[in-house]
Amino acid sequence: MGVRRPSAGVRAAVLALDAGNSKTDAALVGADGRVLGTGRAGGFQPQLTGTGAAVDVLEQAVTQAARAAGLPGPAAAAGASGAAGAAGAAPAGLPYADTVSACLAGADFPVEEQQLADAIAARGWGAATQVRNDTFAILRAGLPAGRPPRGVAVVCGAGINCAGMLPDGRTARFPSVGRISGDWGGGGGLAREALWSAARAEDGRGGPTGLAAALPGHFGLGSMAALIEALHLGHLAWRRVHELVPVLFEVAAAGDRVAAALVERQAKEVVAMASVALARLDLLAQEAPVLLGGGVLTAGHPQLDGPIRAGLAERAPLARVSVVAAPPVLGAALLGLDAVGAPPAAHAELRAHFG
Template sequence: MGLTTPLPPGSTAPLVPGGVLAVDAGNSKTDVALVAADGRVLGAARSGGFCPPAVGVGPAVDVLADAVVRAVAAAGFEARGDRRPYAAHVSACLANADLPVEERELEEAVHARGWGLSTRVANDTFAILRAGLEAGEEPRGVAVVCGAGINCAGMLPDGRTARFPAIGRISGDWGGGSGLAEEALWFAARAEDGRGGPTELARTLPAHFGLDSMLALIEALHLGHLPAARKHELTPVLFTTAAAGDQVARSIVHRQAEEVAAMAYVALSRLGLLEEETPVLLGGGVLAARHPLLHDRIAELLAARAPKAEPRVIAARPVLGAALLGLDHAGAATEAYAALRAHYAPGAPEAPGVDAGKAVPAAG
């Protein structure tokens, strides 16, 4: 997969010859980095979430465009109006690119913007997978991402992959931050009205919003007094309640661990990796937080089902993975990989254009 556009006669080379425009777009934010052929990050920018199912492909790609233009400007280049490409290759790892048909549609839409001579779109899970492989490791392993939703992908050096549709309950998925919050609300509501057993969630969830009952929280969400998007704030409350010993909250966290371990096991099995020492890379906001109850249970389950799996929590920003995939495409030198990894090492300064730890507001 991948699209290529040769330079038309008389046109100029990309602004960054041999360079990579790396894009990591999740449901909550988009990161873009303009990377030189030698691995230096020239400029970067951040914009809002990438949600084509909600807004359509064109408006979703506009969110990417906002960050792309600002990353190019941060690198010291002016946005071009002549469709001159910014880089030789665009490596875009995008949320909601779950089915092959969606990957193709998004790849065509991104390539049509003319940001690079070639374009490759992959699901954002592959950014976590590539970012988590250490220097010198071949592209072999499995990644499970648990952020707003949950997804898993594995790959082998020969290009074979294992993945899931990951489009919600209709494809057998459960969990992620949104799923955890919904489950916590379900148990808390039933505890308060008597349909279910007792749980501290009936108190801690509404208390997070300064409310005194689940009925008040239900009304606030239903009537829009609290935006539905704020439900994600309840996921940390769930983990805090579970850590305090609440059995219902603990059961929800343990179920999430079961889901993570099941996805990893199946991906390892499909790729024939159960008998080999293989990294299982855990990323996304829920897993990167290293909640002991969740992390320890995942480790226990993997040790029982896939003893040679090596779970690792990935704290690196996924845009690193997108950029590394771009360097793979370019056949970059070893020194380029080292320079890129050094830029994203813990404690390293941000590239021009990004305020460390903060999203850059979308223009306009």
């Protein structure tokens, strides 16, 4: 759908930001829920690039959204500040919105949320700034319209994470920074486990599995030894191991026991995270939505979806499980509309824009 250009000088109610490892989305949203402009930039990785460089990526998306809305981009606004800017006033054209609602990868601990909020606030894009982990964007995007946020979301994409929220503001979450915080799986984890099993199958340390031929075959290689060498020497970029996740599911669907065991373990991890989050929020004995998002969970793999639903039916019988297909930036924008007290009609308008 298109965007509505505001009149000159009009400020949006919300600047929504959703930033993950692979892409960043920005949307300027009016108080009535209409989208004024959108923008997209690359991946957001503050742990690798540093906070400043990561926020620079956000600025690229914000610049696109501002221009689409007929507003000056951050650089132009800063250049137009003149004497007022030297005196400490906000540059002309800023702030763009009443509030910045940012759901960001890498905001795993409160201290990281605060650091990122401070860095974003310093750019002057919004009169107020709120930063959450990007899992909350999936959670809010999937919750029913017109109701206070209440439920749990599990995201399984490059990594795995879970978050829950109640109308009174209480939340349940996990650090989700890898194996040191007890995590297992996600696309990256599944690919590494598949490689481990395939390597051991080929050299005899492990049992046989079709992964030993399927994984190197995906890259046109004849053996796991060749694939290991290519990854180790950098002839094959490590980021491409994510391409092996669909291969793992194909091999599992064909009846391979080793591959199927990895998929089964991933299902158990999703069930465990969701059940614990529901328990922390006292929702195990109540009807509550459990929302599934991220590339691994939205791909529709029956051998993963079935065990997840069966496991939750046993551990959380009243949970209502659904998959969230809406873009996460919708969730960030809805959280922003929540913060400014927008009416239900605004939420409905925003949802309609993103389909």
